[in-house]
Structures are given as structure tokens and as C-alpha cells.
Amino acid sequence: MADKAEKKVSGGVKMLLELGPVAAFFIGYIKLKDEVFTIGGTEYDGFIVVTAAFIPLMLLTTGILWALTGKLSKMQILTVVLVTVFGGLSVWLNDERFFKMKPTIIYALFAAILGFGLWRGESYLKVLMGEVLPMEQAGWMIITKRLVGFFVLLAVLNEVVWRGFSTEAWVNFKTFGLTAALFLFFMTQSRVFSKYGIEPPKEDA
Structure with a gap:
């Protein structure tokens, strides 16, 4: 029963899933910080575009972590919710x-x-x-x-x-x-x- 309730995952995989999106955000920002993208007639700078990509990546890696371990901490859930809400507001309002x-x-x-x-x-x-x-x-x-x-x-x-x-x-x-x-x-x-x-x-x- 214990093995079923709490699945084990290697520390390297867990760290990759937790810190990978942050590292990807940083690398994406460094590459695109001086770029401006026109989407639907609206101009978005590199920070907004990277933020837009960060949200689904965060949701994906958190979902994979949940599938592998069978659980998420309250802190992880709260972080994903706030990333989605405030990141989404930044993209939506271009701010x-x-x-x-x-x-x-x-x-x-x-x-x-x-x-x-x-x-x-x-x-x-x-x-x-x-x-x-x-x-x-x-x-x-x-x-x-x-x-x-x-x-x-x-x-x-x-x-x-x-x-x-x-x-x-x-x-x-x-x-x-x-x-x-x-x-x-x-x-x-x-x-x-x-x-x-x-x-x-x-x-x-």
C-alpha cells in the first residue's frame, strides 16, 4: 500500500522537472530580451513571449511530476496557480x-x-x-x-x-x-x- 500511495522518482529527474522551467525561462529571456514580436497586430517584447511559453511548460512539468510521484505539495500547487494567473495577466495585458x-x-x-x-x-x-x-x-x-x-x-x-x-x-x-x-x-x-x-x-x- 505504501508503494502505491507514494511513488519513488530519482532526485535528478525531480530536480529537472522543478528547476527545468526556471532555467528555460532564463535562457529564453537571454536570447529574446532584445527582440520584439508582432502577434495579431500587437507588439510583444521578448520578456512577454518567454513568459507566455513558461506558463504551459510549468504546467507540463508539474503534471509530469504529479504523474511520476502521485502527489504534489501545497507549495507546488500554489506556485503553479500564481504563475498561471499572474503570468497570464502579464501576457493578456502585455504588462x-x-x-x-x-x-x-x-x-x-x-x-x-x-x-x-x-x-x-x-x-x-x-x-x-x-x-x-x-x-x-x-x-x-x-x-x-x-x-x-x-x-x-x-x-x-x-x-x-x-x-x-x-x-x-x-x-x-x-x-x-x-x-x-x-x-x-x-x-x-x-x-x-x-x-x-x-x-x-x-x-x-
């Missing part, structure tokens, strides 16, 4: 600002949800990650508090970059800066994980 606002809304929403849980004395992060990362409640509360502040910081940074810098600077920030920041955050929490982590019980031979 790149909507797509650039997407990270701000995602991080602000995550911070609000986790903050609401903290207000109730709970860690919603534990609900999402508790099975794969067993840890004492005190540890989850510490990580969740820090993550709320971190998400707020990322939301503010995204607003500063897309409003104050060029589109190319924002694409680099979105592709490399935000990804590196998330990895760095969790790497710096290693002391909390080691202090409050719970080792799974060992089965008798």
Missing part, C-alpha cells in the same frame, strides 16, 4: 509587472500563513515537512519564526529589485538570487536541525 509581482505575493502569502499558525501557537511548517524531517516542536517553532522573517525580507527585496532595476537585473535576481537565498537559509539552520532533530526508531534485527 510584465504582473509576472514580476508574483514572487512578492508568494513570499508574503507564505509569511502570512506561517505567521497565522504561530499566532495560534502552531507550526504549519511542521505539517508540511514533519514526515520527512522529524524534529521537536520547539525546533519547528524556531525555524518557522525565522522563515516568516525571511519570507518577508524576500518579498521586500523582490519589490525593490523589480521596481528599481532593469528587467534583466530582476531576471537574474529571480533565477539565481532567490534560489541561492533559500538554499543558504536552510543551510544556516543546521544547528537547529541537529539540536532538535529526532532520529527515527531503529527496527530490531
Whole structure:
């Protein structure tokens, strides 16, 4: 039953499906950033065209991931919905600002949800990650508090970059800066994980 409920997929394939669309967006933007396309009598710059291609690619890779694993996290589902909505608005209205606002809304929403849980004395992060990362409640509360502040910081940074810098600077920030920041955050929490982590019980031979 367990194998049926949770299908296994190699880490390389999973990473390709999750990060592939982002890498494709970056490469597509670099190649088409100075191009202008006339479609149906309306001019679209390279950013809008790449955004239009990114949406179905994101839907396709997420669908493949779901077919291979049998499940999607709430974060993955929310990300796809926001990409579709705000990316679609950017393409429909020919206005790149909507797509650039997407990270701000995602991080602000995550911070609000986790903050609401903290207000109730709970860690919603534990609900999402508790099975794969067993840890004492005190540890989850510490990580969740820090993550709320971190998400707020990322939301503010995204607003500063897309409003104050060029589109190319924002694409680099979105592709490399935000990804590196998330990895760095969790790497710096290693002391909390080691202090409050719970080792799974060992089965008798």
C-alpha cells in the first residue's frame, strides 16, 4: 500500500522537472530580451513571449511530476496557480509587472500563513515537512519564526529589485538570487536541525 500511495522518482529527474522551467525561462529571456514580436497586430517584447511559453511548460512539468510521484505539495500547487494567473495577466495585458509581482505575493502569502499558525501557537511548517524531517516542536517553532522573517525580507527585496532595476537585473535576481537565498537559509539552520532533530526508531534485527 505504501508503494502505491507514494511513488519513488530519482532526485535528478525531480530536480529537472522543478528547476527545468526556471532555467528555460532564463535562457529564453537571454536570447529574446532584445527582440520584439508582432502577434495579431500587437507588439510583444521578448520578456512577454518567454513568459507566455513558461506558463504551459510549468504546467507540463508539474503534471509530469504529479504523474511520476502521485502527489504534489501545497507549495507546488500554489506556485503553479500564481504563475498561471499572474503570468497570464502579464501576457493578456502585455504588462510584465504582473509576472514580476508574483514572487512578492508568494513570499508574503507564505509569511502570512506561517505567521497565522504561530499566532495560534502552531507550526504549519511542521505539517508540511514533519514526515520527512522529524524534529521537536520547539525546533519547528524556531525555524518557522525565522522563515516568516525571511519570507518577508524576500518579498521586500523582490519589490525593490523589480521596481528599481532593469528587467534583466530582476531576471537574474529571480533565477539565481532567490534560489541561492533559500538554499543558504536552510543551510544556516543546521544547528537547529541537529539540536532538535529526532532520529527515527531503529527496527530490531
